[in-house]
Amino acid sequence: MQASHLYLLYSDSVPEYHNNQDEYSRDIILAHIDSILKYLQRFYKRQFLNRTDLSGKVVSKFKKVIDAYFDNGSLQQKDLPSVTSMASLLNLSSRYLSDVLKQETGKAVMELIHIFLIPGCLKKKLALAPINIKR
Secondary structure, three states, X not given: OHHHHHHHHHHHHHHHHHOOOOOOHHHHHHHHHHHHHHHHHHHHHXXXXXXXXXXXXXXXXXXXXXXHHHHOOHHHHHOOOOHHHHHHHOOOOHHHHHHHHXXXXXXXXXXXXXXXXXXXXXXXXXXXXXXXXXX
């Protein structure tokens, strides 16, 4: 049903483009394009609402990738990971990763990177620091 709406809007605009060019043609074509874009936006956002079975899975996969990044020493070699590199490791686009994490956690990707990496960095720093206990 969703694809049929898009196709109908598209198929209505094609003859308008090829035939009967008049003062209303441009407005009619633009109205069809606007409707197509609104439907696409609706379908894109709807997937986040209808994916309750997947809720949290991207966050947990993201956490595993961050943990692996820290554990294998990439943090010391490459500095903080970028949104693009994290998305690539998860086989997602940067934009999609940002949207999913924002929807699931309410936080931006870089904010989550900091949240997940700080405890590991603190543990490592404490483990390397000499312990001086005086009475």
